[in-house]
Amino acid sequence: MTARKIVVALGGNAILAKDASAAAQQRALRETARYLVKFIQQGDSLIISHGNGPQVGNLLLQQAAGSSPDNPEMPLDTAVAMTQGSIGYWLQNAMAAELTALGLEIDVATVVTQVVVDENDPAFESPTKPIGPFYNSEEITTIKSANPDFHFVEDAGRGYRRVVPSPRPVDVVEAGAVNQLVNAGVIPIATGGGGVPVVRRGHELIGCEAVIDKDFASEKLAERVGADQLIILTAVDHVYVNFNTPEQQQLTTTSVDELQQYIADGQFAAGSMLPKVEAAIEFVTHRPEGQAVITSLSNLGNFIENGSGTIISTVSTESNIL
Template sequence: MGRKIVVALGGNAILSKDASAAAQQQALRDTAEHLVKFIENGDQLIISHGNGPQVGNLLLQQAGGSTSDNPEMPLDSCVAMTQGSIGYWMQNAMDQVIKEKGLDKTVATVVTQVEVSADDPAFANPTKPIGPFMSEEDADLAKKQNPDFSFVEDAGRGYRRVVPSPKPIGVVETKAVNALVDAGIVPISVGGGGVPVVSDGSRLAGKEAVIDKDFASEKLAELVGADALIILTAVPNIFVNFNKPDQKKLEHVSVADLHQYIGEKQFAPGSMLPKVQAAIDFVEATGNEAVVTALDNIEGFINDGSGTIISAK
């Protein structure tokens, strides 16, 4: 049996400027070409993905077309809707590449609920960017049209809506994911960070929030007993002094060193910082390694161990 690995894919890797279904399906077809290399390597693959651009676009569509007879869906339902649509596109793309390569593997999407605490302070402080980047003028217009929405400037790239982002404390469908892995099936799980739910007696109640997909992926990897957590991003390595003349890429780094770099504010909030924090959480909880690298470096990681490898020491 190969390694059991959770591979976390960002929502921006699926959607760039073209929000059409065809463009996102083509992006996932390209993504599948890279992800299938883990299957060829004999790894037991579990895929997670972001949905920030997609759920934000869906919310704007819902708000724009809402009527008293056909009201918009709440945020937790929109997260579930994008889990389903992206999961469909991803498993369809994976199935195609798997057949082209003559492999015997099935891919299945699990609409996943992720438990959060009702007392999480994030509910009073929305910080998670979702949806498209906007000009300040467009954000002001969207705010007038949707008074309950909050918008902030995001990393110098424009304005985006922000929503609460509580930390995950459990993954409801953990046993289902492990059962699929044991059956030789590739699960797609905690899509978009999972549907945020809180325990309310015998039921789970959905919450108006979006969980960071890196933290949800870490919690899933921890609970399913993964041998490694691999977080895919836009760059092949984590850097310190990023985009400065003395920038340095990190190849093998300890959690202690990463804690020091966090203290130096080396990593941008909402960008690299949650990936680094999720990697630290996984290593500290399991003692296993986490990896941060780029989608197009998967072959390099498998063959040569390139990327940023985070270990306990």
């Protein structure tokens, strides 16, 4: 089998369940690493990306609780960079342990990755991504007086949460560095948490208060490094149509045209499966010779051995629903 360049985008369940302690997250990543090394064993070049939603939310809570004039909380772009570093540290150690146990001497390195967004993206005019803690109305008044640019929304009767823009990624600044690492035989961990959102102003990259969807950022990375395959991991083994109904059916192989019709029919939930499907469509559209896969972490072995999962390509297929 010819070696392939594969980007694997880890979902939140690969890192954090109910226990938010460092030890629990390190244990979860050790289990995740056991699945990921299977790609190395079959001779593929691997690039790993991951989410950071719970981790950056917890960090913002910790910062808010301890913020003072002498020790102020950090801005959101810096918090994303901080969690890229912490999760990358845990993951590269977990991968190194699994590789060493298999007798493989392969380096793993975390790249603090900046992802360029367009400052004219309409998302900046309509913040929608909730982050951080819940506040009551009195707390909101105090916070807004100190931060007049902050936006808040009421969240299902539980209080108010700050919302930030979620612009689409335009470019991955360190894509070239990631490719150099791959070419040198290193396994890079990149675009953690969707990457640090930055805008270009002249010769500078300026961090902004935003959160980039990690599936779109992973797609942009896969596109920029010329990956052969983008694998997006989620909680289910396949993409489904008529999900959670008696007519539920799983997609095994499908095409861009078919998925776009399912999107038009409202088949995929906006906050969960839709961005994964849209990212998969973008990847195979920009890399027609490539392939996108949506499946679960626990199904990775079955995918590697039997091709089990939802496989997306640019061509139509005859039998794609089970």
